[in-house]
Amino acid sequence: MPLARPSRRSLALAAAAATLGATFYGVGAATADNSVPRSDKEIPNLTDVVNDIKAYYGDTVVGGEHYASADSSYARQLAGIEAKAKKDLAHGLKHARHGKKPAIVLDVDDTSVLTYNYELEVGFNYTPASNQAYLDTKDMPPVFGMDSLTNWAASQGVTVFWITGRPEAQRADTVRNLTAVGYKSAPDTAHLYLKNTANPPAYLACGATCTTIEYKSGTRAHIESLGYDIIGNFGDQYSDLSGGHADKSFKLPNPMYFLP
Template sequence: MLGRTLKNHSRTVATLAVGVLVGGAVAGGSFAIADSSTPRTDRQITNMTDEVSKIKAYYGDTVDAGGEHWPSATSNYAKQVAAIENDAQKYLDNKAKHDRGTKKAIVLDVDDTSLSTYNYELETTFVYNPTSNAQYIATKTMPAVFGMNTLATRAAQEGYTVFFITGRPEAQRASTAANLAAVGFPTADAEHLFLKNNATPPPYLPCAPTCTTIQYKSGTRAHIESLGYQIVADFGDQQSDLSGGHTERTFKIPNPMYYLP
């Protein structure tokens, strides 16, 4: 989820010294960690060069003629995503058959759930910067996370309304909607794409403009429910995308590049 602010963003340069892997969910570099205890010896610290190499291998790093990096469709990352999507598709197909007459919906996070930020992360050495982030989003078309555009399109064909909830700021609405459309996702218009608007926060988010990710995402899902929708599934690459309820089932997309609370 690339729409992260410096205030809420945990991947700071300070974490370079403490990139300890916890359960395989967090990688080194300038990656946030789930266990912030101080290492007692160097053996407890992940070697950053090694971790970046592992990330590249996991994603099947390929480089195009322009020097940009892309995940490979035959990578272990792609295979893991495909297995999750296969499970999700079976679930959605079954719900579509048996839950007729309800306004069914699914919710997708954007960054590293719908759109891959892999090239941006490598370009910035996994250090988030709001200026470079905004420039990248405004000028580049990120590829779809393998298969997610197909899953979302099929869900729409089966009668699901597809919503997107992202931590990107409201100023990036046009670029975000255009990117989603360019890589084959269902319409992400103003009614279906929710971005953070700290300047004029919506009334259904009383915590704004200081909402945590969980408060913002779950509060927005609650708002979607208030419109009469039954959220059948919620997809995200961070646990904070999925926590807080207001969905029947969650699907976690793998992302070892960073961690956001």
């Protein structure tokens, strides 16, 4: 998901409630395509959009914590994407590039684990401090079906990698969370890449100044250089998927925010 999730994030406001996430608007800012609304009528009501997001996720509150529902529109949409992905991965396994080891790459937030409860707790206003405080005390649940799909791929001989914009300082939290919620592949230092601005890896020419696309596509290129064929790349943001270095890309739904 995010490239260390910058403090100035955009809440994704759907232009039409029936197609959540189709168009994104920033809170108190210009729209995602940099055009400035000329009237309030061009901006969806924020309260209505948040209610639409809750309905889409099938908001369920237990002990003060918000959970997405397994029979929600969100879960059903995911199931359709994952069913297609499984077929494509099975095909990719049969047609992996000669001499290359098949691999998949996953983003972490809202691709592997769901940030829904955190987003509601902070009113969709991410800050590094609030995010770290949350991870200090809680695990995020798996995105519906992604743990099963990932574990299935691993059982077929696919190597699993994660590339996340979380900072290197959150490595232990990330490893704990992925392991605790059922991801069987080891998110160790060889398979989990986090953003390291203090000591960026030599294979990223952009160093500490990489955009999300540069960081993620450059890391995928590095994985390829290690002898892997990335047969599937999964992310909830288009910036997780852009830049090539994957045979197939799979966009997961996320109407909560937009990250370039």
